[in-house]
Amino acid sequence: MSKHYLTPLFAPKSVAVFGASDRTDAVGQIVFQNMLESGFQGALYPINAKNAEVQGRKAYASISQIEEKVELVVIATPPQTVPDIIEECGKRGVKAAVIITAGFGEIGAEGKELERKVLDNAKRYGIRLVGPNCLGVMRPNIGLNATFNKGGANVGNLALVSQSGALCTAVLDWAQLNDVGFSSVVSMGSSADVDFGEILDYLVNDTQTQNILMYIEGIRESRRFMSSLRAAARVKPVILVKVGRHEAGSKAAMSHTASLVGSDDAFDAAVRRAGVVRVKTVTELFSAAKALSCGFHPSGNRLAIVTNGGGPGVMATDRASDLGLVMATLSDATMERLSQVLPPNWSHGNPVDVIGDAQVDRYQHAVAACLEDPNVDGVLTILTPQAMTKPLEAAKAVIELSKSHKKPLLTCWMGEAQVAESRKEFARAKTPNFRTPEPAVEVFSYLSAYYQNQKLLMQMPGPLSHHLEPDVEGARMVIEGALLDKRKVLSEMESKALLSAFHIPVAQTMVAHSPNEALLIAQQLGFPVAMKVNSRDITHKSDAGGVMLNLGNAQAVRAAYHEITENIKRNRPNAHMEGISIQPMIVKPNGRELMVGVINDPVFGPVITFGAGGTMVEVMGDRSVTLPPLNTFLVKDLIKGTRISKLLGAFRHMPPADMDALESVLLRVSEMVCELPMLMEMDINPLIVDEHGVLAADARVVVDFRQPSADRYAHMAIYPYPSHLVNHWQLADGTNITVRPIRPEDAELVQAFVRNLSEQSRYFRFMNSVQELSHAMLVRFTQIDYSREMALIAVTEEGGKEVELGVARFATNPDGESCEFALVIADCMHGKGLGQKLMGAMMDAARSKGLKVIEGEVLRNNTDMLHLMDRLGFSVETSAEDDSIKSVRKVL
Numbered sequence: 001m002s003k004h005y006l007t008p009l010f011a012p013k014s015v016a017v018f019g020a021s022d023r024t025d026a027v028g029q030i031v032f033q034n035m036l037e038s039g040f041q042g043a044l045y046p047i048n049a050k051n052a053e054v055q056g057r058k059a060y061a062s063i064s065q066i067e068e069k070v071e072l073v074v075i076a077t078p079p080q081t082v083p084d085i086i087e088e089c090g091k092r093g094v095k096a097a098v099i100i101t102a103g104f105g106e107i108g109a110e111g112k113e114l115e116r117k118v119l120d121n122a123k124r125y126g127i128r129l130v131g132p133n134c135l136g137v138m139r140p141n142i143g144l145n146a147t148f149n150k151g152g153a154n155v156g157n158l159a160l161v162s163q164s165g166a167l168c169t170a171v172l173d174w175a176q177l178n179d180v181g182f183s184s185v186v187s188m189g190s191s192a193d194v195d196f197g198e199i200l201d202y203l204v205n206d207t208q209t210q211n212i213l214m215y216i217e218g219i220r221e222s223r224r225f226m227s228s229l230r231a232a233a234r235v236k237p238v239i240l241v242k243v244g245r246h247e248a249g250s251k252a253a254m255s256h257t258a259s260l261v262g263s264d265d266a267f268d269a270a271v272r273r274a275g276v277v278r279v280k281t282v283t284e285l286f287s288a289a290k291a292l293s294c295g296f297h298p299s300g301n302r303l304a305i306v307t308n309g310g311g312p313g314v315m316a317t318d319r320a321s322d323l324g325l326v327m328a329t330l331s332d333a334t335m336e337r338l339s340q341v342l343p344p345n346w347s348h349g350n351p352v353d354v355i356g357d358a359q360v361d362r363y364q365h366a367v368a369a370c371l372e373d374p375n376v377d378g379v380l381t382i383l384t385p386q387a388m389t390k391p392l393e394a395a396k397a398v399i400e401l402s403k404s405h406k407k408p409l410l411t412c413w414m415g416e417a418q419v420a421e422s423r424k425e426f427a428r429a430k431t432p433n434f435r436t437p438e439p440a441v442e443v444f445s446y447l448s449a450y451y452q453n454q455k456l457l458m459q460m461p462g463p464l465s466h467h468l469e470p471d472v473e474g475a476r477m478v479i480e481g482a483l484l485d486k487r488k489v490l491s492e493m494e495s496k497a498l499l500s501a502f503h504i505p506v507a508q509t510m511v512a513h514s515p516n517e518a519l520l521i522a523q524q525l526g527f528p529v530a531m532k533v534n535s536r537d538i539t540h541k542s543d544a545g546g547v548m549l550n551l552g553n554a555q556a557v558r559a560a561y562h563e564i565t566e567n568i569k570r571n572r573p574n575a576h577m578e579g580i581s582i583q584p585m586i587v588k589p590n591g592r593e594l595m596v597g598v599i600n601d602p603v604f605g606p607v608i609t610f611g612a613g614g615t616m617v618e619v620m621g622d623r624s625v626t627l628p629p630l631n632t633f634l635v636k637d638l639i640k641g642t643r644i645s646k647l648l649g650a651f652r653h654m655p656p657a658d659m660d661a662l663e664s665v666l667l668r669v670s671e672m673v674c675e676l677p678m679l680m681e682m683d684i685n686p687l688i689v690d691e692h693g694v695l696a697a698d699a700r701v702v703v704d705f706r707q708p709s710a711d712r713y714a715h716m717a718i719y720p721y722p723s724h725l726v727n728h729w730q731l732a733d734g735t736n737i738t739v740r741p742i743r744p745e746d747a748e749l750v751q752a753f754v755r756n757l758s759e760q761s762r763y764f765r766f767m768n769s770v771q772e773l774s775h776a777m778l779v780r781f782t783q784i785d786y787s788r789e790m791a792l793i794a795v796t797e798e799g800g801k802e803v804e805l806g807v808a809r810f811a812t813n814p815d816g817e818s819c820e821f822a823l824v825i826a827d828c829m830h831g832k833g834l835g836q837k838l839m840g841a842m843m844d845a846a847r848s849k850g851l852k853v854i855e856g857e858v859l860r861n862n863t864d865m866l867h868l869m870d871r872l873g874f875s876v877e878t879s880a881e882d883d884s885i886k887s888v889r890k891v892l
Contacts, residue, residue: 005814006128006194006202008096010139010184012072013042015146016063016094018085019076020046020054027100028076029055030148031136038145038152043068063092072096074136074146079103082132083117090125097122098146099131105190106133115192122193134189135165140182141208147187156181157210158289159203161196163188163217171282179427180286183208197224198814204232211289214240215282219267222604222717226274227785230718233275233457234779237450239288240278242267265609266601269625273718275457277450287439288446291432296408300377301448302328303441304370305351307382308358308389312414313351316380316437323445327351334373341365356386360393367398371405378408378444382437385418395422399429408447410440458744458783461631462721463674463713468503470668472675475501479678479703488680488704489536492581495699498676499684502668506696507586513579515561519554521582528552528585531560532698533568537575539700544571550585557582586688586697590654592647593686594662595623596669600680604717606673610666612644613686629720630670635663648689655691662689665696677706677715710850711787719787725845731832735796737805739841742791744783746804749795751778753804758827764862765824767885781809788812790845794834805829808838810846810854818853819846823865835868843872847892855889 017035019028032046032055046054049061060066063073063085073089075082079101089097104115115132122129130137136147140155149169158180162168165187172185183206186199196219203209212232219225232238242264271278279285303325307313320327327350330338338352342362347353352370354362363381370379381398385391391413402409411426412434413419426433434440464470475498482490490498496506508525511534512518522529533546541547545567548560564580595613600606604627611623624641626634639645639662648657665687672679681702688695706715713719726740742750754762754773762771773781784791791809795802806825813819821842825835846854857879858865869876869888879885 004202004205006096006198008071008094009098009128009130009137009194010202010206011142012096012144014045014068014070015040015042015072015074015144016045016047016060016066016070017074017076017146018047018063020048020059022051022054026076027148030150031074031076031100031146032057034145034147034149034152035143038140039143040145041142042071045070063088063094066092070094072098072146074098074100076100076148079111079114079132083114083121086118086121086125086127086129090121090127094125094127097127097129098134098137099129099189100134100136100148101131102133104132105192115190119192128198129193130186131189132192133165135168135187137187138182138185139208147185151176153185154179154181156183157208158182159184159186159206159209159212160215161186161188161199161203161212162215163191164215165189167215167282171286174282174286178286183210191220195220195224197221197228200225200228200232200238204228204235210236212236212238213285213289214238215285216240216242219603222270223714223719223787226270226604226717227719227787229271229274229276230457230783231780231785233454234783235776237289238274238276239285239446240271240276241280241282241285242271242278263601263603265625266599266604266607266627269607269627270604270717272449272453273456273459273627275450275454277446277453279446284439284442284446287432287434287443290430291408291410291443291447294402294430294432296378296406296447298377298408298447298451300326300451301445302326302375302377303444304328304330304373304376304379305382306354306363306366306370306379307351307384308354308356308363308386309382309384309414310347310351310353312382312384312412312437313347313353316382316412316441317351319438319441320445323441325441325445325448328370328373328376330370331373331375334369334375337369338366341369356384357388359388360390360397363394364397364401367401367409371401371407371409376407378410378447380410380412380437380440380444382412383414383419383422385413385415389418391419391422392425395425399425399431402429402431408444410434410444412437412440456634456637459631459634460721460743461629461634461670462723463629464671464723470502470671470675472501475672475676476678479676482703483678483705487536488702490701490703491536491578492532492534492699495682495701496696498672498701499696499699502672504665504668504684504696505694506699507583509581509583511579511581512561515558518561518580518582519557522551522554522557525582525584529557529582530585531557531564532581533564534578534581535568535572535575536578538568538572544568544575583697586695588688588690588692588695590657590690591688592644592657592690593688594644595683595685596666596687597623597684598669598673598679598682605715606679608638608666608669608673610638611642627718628670628673628716629718630667632663632667635666635670638666639663657689658691658693661693662687665694674713674716674720678703680704710848713787719785722786722790722845725790725792725841727841729794729837731834733832737794737796737834739792739794739838741786742782742784742793742807742809746793747778747782749793749802749804750781750807753807753826756826757824761824761827764859764865765822767857767859784809790842792838792841792845794838806834806838808835808842810842810851812849812851817851818855819851821854821856830864835865836871839868839872843890843892852892853889854892855887858886858888860884860886 017032020032021028046059048059104111140153145152168187410432413422499506510521528550531548551557593614597609609623609625622643624638626638650656683700684696686697722741729737789811793807794805808823810819810821874888874890877887879887
C-alpha cells in the first residue's frame, strides 16, 4: 500500500521552522523550543534571515540554503511573507506546511486575497496546508511538537482534532494532570486547505490512534466529512463536540419543516448516521473516550444500578430517565440470586440497594449478578462511605469483576477523604470512576448511543425501496414545468401529482375558480367537503383564514368560497390566489395527524423529518430528523424518536395504526429525495394514518434549479447503495453470475473468499503473505463509501448460498480525477473471462463518476494480470521505486 499523502505532515523525517527565533515568547521561539524539548526524531532546521544561530542551532536565511530535503515546514512569520515562503518551499519539493500565522481570510477582503495567493502557490507545487491561524500539529511518539502551546503532550492513543486552538491548549493542560496521552493533536485553524475529512482519512489507518476526539465549529465539505467520518467510525470510536449553528438554513423558510428543523438538527442526524457519539462538553468528551477505551462492548441502553444508599440510586435513576435510558428489569433468576445473598430488606428491584452496612461480599455478589443478567446492558456501582463500609476493598472487588466481563461497568465512589485511595485504584486499573452519579449515567448514555449509532452506520439503503418503481420522469416534468414558469413553489395540485408519481396515497383534489364551479365540484366529489385556498404564497392557510372544513351542502360551499376569498384579500392582500381547492372531507375517527417533511440543509443537503402534524405543528415541535437514503430499519428509528410514536399503537378505543403503510410513505419520500435533486422543501401535512392505511391530505413542495453533475447523487451527504450497477452475466458453461457493489453484510463472504485463495493469489493481491483478513481489514473492504470508491463483487449461488468468485475495486485519489484499482479472481475462475468482465464494469463505474485515469501496481511475476492489462489497453512500466513492481495506467 502506498504512503498516505499526509504522511509528511504526521510523520516527517525533517522539519524547518520559518520565524524560529530567540526572542522570548515570540511564536516562532516557542514553536522551535517545543520541537527541541520534545526530542523530535528527525532533522530540524531554524529559518531566520537575521541570525546565524537560533537556540543553539545553526540558522538558515532561507530554505534554499538547506541542502537536505525538507518534508514539513512550520510558518510563524507575518502574513504578507507567507505566499513567497510557500513558493520557495514548492521549488524545494516540500509537500506539507503548517501555517500558524493569522491575518488571512478571517480579517476581510485584504486577508482573503492573501489567502488566495497562498493557496494558488500551494496548489501549483502540490503542498498541503494546515491552517492558517492554528495552534499547530503534535505527534508525541516521534517528538513532533510543531505548536506554540506551552509544553507538550503525553504519548497515548487518543487523536484530538480541533478547529479551536484555544480549546486545544486547555485540553492539553487538562490532560497533563489526568494522565491522558495523545497519538496526534491537530489544530485546524481556518482549514483553508486540509479539512476534517482528510485528517480523518489519515487517522483511520494510523496504528497509533485508537480513539478520535473532535471539536467542530463548522463543516465545509459535507460529503468528504461524512465519508471520512463513517470510514473512521467503522474501526475506531469517534467522539465529538459540535458548537455553533448555520443560520442560512432558517432564512426565508417557505415550509413548516424549514422553520422546525435547524442546522444543528441536521448535524445531529448526520453524526448518528455516521456511527459517532456526540457530547456536549469537553469533560464529557474525555469521559466517553475513557469509557470506550476500556474495551467495553456496549450492546444496548438497559442500565442496572447497585448502591448502598437509596438517595444516590434515585439520583442516578432520574438522570437515566432524563436521557431516555431504560432501567433494566432484572430477570427472575437474578432476583432469586440476589435474595439469597442480600439481607431481607434489600430493595427487591432496580436500583439494587444493598443497604448501608454492605461489606465487600454484597457488592461482589450484586454486581456479578447484574452483569450476568441477559436483561442488563451495563451496570453503575455506587458507594457512599459509611461507618462499616470498606471503600478500597469494595473497589478492588469491582475491578476484578470488570476484568472478566465485557459489559460496561462504571463506578461512583462518592465523598472525598475516605474514597481517595479507591479512586487511585480505579485510575490504575483504568476503570471509569465518577464523583457523582449523574456524569456516570451520562457516560453510559454515550456508550449506549455508540452502540445504536453503529447499527445506523451499518445501514446501506439503495435509492429505491419498492418493487413498484416510481414515475421519476413524470415527477421531473412537473418540477421542470414549474421552473420554466419561473415558479419555485408548486401548487397543491402539482405537489400531490409529485406524491402520486411516487405512489404516496393522496386525497382527491380539484380546484375551483368560481363559486358555481366550487358547487359543481363539491356535488361531484360528494358532501361533506373541505375547501382550502390554492396559493403558492401562503404556507399557513389556516392562519390566513383560507381553510373551511366539513361543509355539508351547496349553500355552505358557496358561502365558504366567498368567505375564503374575502379573508385572503384582507389578511394576505399581496398573495396570488389560483382558485380554491376542494376535496372530500376525510373522516377517519381513528386517524392520527402526522407530518413528513424535507428540507435542504446548507451543509448536509436533503434532510427528512417526521413528527406530529396538523395546525399546531410548530407549537408542538415534535419531530425526528434523519439523512436519506432510508430503509425499514432507519425508518423505524426515525419514527421511534418522536412523542407521537406512542400514539401509533393501540390507544384507549383506537386500534393500532397501519405501520407498514406509514413506513412505506417514509421510504417513498426517501426515494423522492434521492431521485429528484431539484426538490428543496416539502411538507406533507397532515398525513393521516389509521388502521386502514395512510392518506396525504395536503402537500406543499418547493423546488429550484441545481447544478447538473455526472454524479446522480451529488446532492446527498450519504451516497445510496448503487443498485443501478447490479447486472447479471452467464459464463460459457452456463454458470449464472451476478456482479454487484459490495455490502457490509458481505464480510463473511469476503473472508471465505480470501481464505480459499491460493497462497500465490493472496500474495499477488496483497503483496505480502496475508493468510486471513483482520477485523479492521474486513470492515475496510466491505463498508465502503460509494461516493469515492467502489468494489464490485462477482457472486454465484451454490447450495442456496452466495459464493464470491472475484472482486474489482477502485478508490479515488486525492486529486479527484484519478483512481487506484485492485483485482483478484478465485483460482478456479482463471481463464474464463471474469477478470475482464469485472474490470470493464469497474472502469464504467469510474467513468460515470467523472474520473479520467485509472492506475495500479502489479507484481512483475503476475504474468496473467499483466496480460489482462495489455488486452485492456493499459500502459505498463517498471515502478521507479521498486523494480519488482509494474505500474499500470489507462486513460478512461
